């Protein structure tokens with residue numbers, strides 16, 4: 001099995017966990033800014049650089065727009081709270097721990113319930129190749145059938161199987177999920193997936209005939225652009241976007257770093 005790859009931005013192991021906390025808190029603030037939050041529900045998580053068996057998660061009752069680095073709770077793969085205060089809902093723990101356990105190279109998981117995202121999850125044929133944003137996930141997205149609220153531990157294995165080697169997954173009749181080697185990568189992939197779903201639902205709601213990208217062109221594009229699994233480091237999702245997004249937060253309200 002591959003060894004866990006931990007994203008360390010500062011090159012300082014001592015501060016690696018604090019850096020991860022700040023990145024994760026930034027992801028909540030930005031996700032809220034982009035309209036991805038749902039009251040106090042749903043989770044964005046990051047693996048602890050100090051212990052690959054631990055991950056950081058948002059506690060119950062905190063809005064995404066008020067999240068700070070110190071509010072995040074550290075749990076282990078079995079759901080025990082290791083550090084921090086607050087309740088961690090079992091459903092969030094089940095979905096995210098299943099992925100961290102199965103994919104040691106993955107350090108962050110973003111899961112959303114947006115209107116257009118959920119709408120696509122309810123479509124029989126799922127995400128359609130209608131635009132470049134959608135083609136990023138062409139033949140590179142998993143589908144997981146609805147099993148009710150994810151309360152059963154054995155769903156973790158099925159979630160991991162459904163995700164496979166992909167970096168995105170449609171949880172049918174439920175929501176969207178992306179993963180990455182860093183918070184920035186998982187966040188940026190979710191941005192593209194959300195945009196693809198928004199475009200698809202607009203096209204379908206237009207009631208006009210729609211034109212998917214032909215299969216041969218989808219294949220061509222997938223190889224031309226490379227997909228999130230094979231893309232070079234220079235253009236890995238988040239490499240250029242994430243620092244720019246963090247600057248946006250720092251300009252407007254750096255309190256997420258607290």
Ligand SMILES: [Zn+2]
Pocket residue numbers: 042111112113174175
């Ligand atoms: Zn959910």
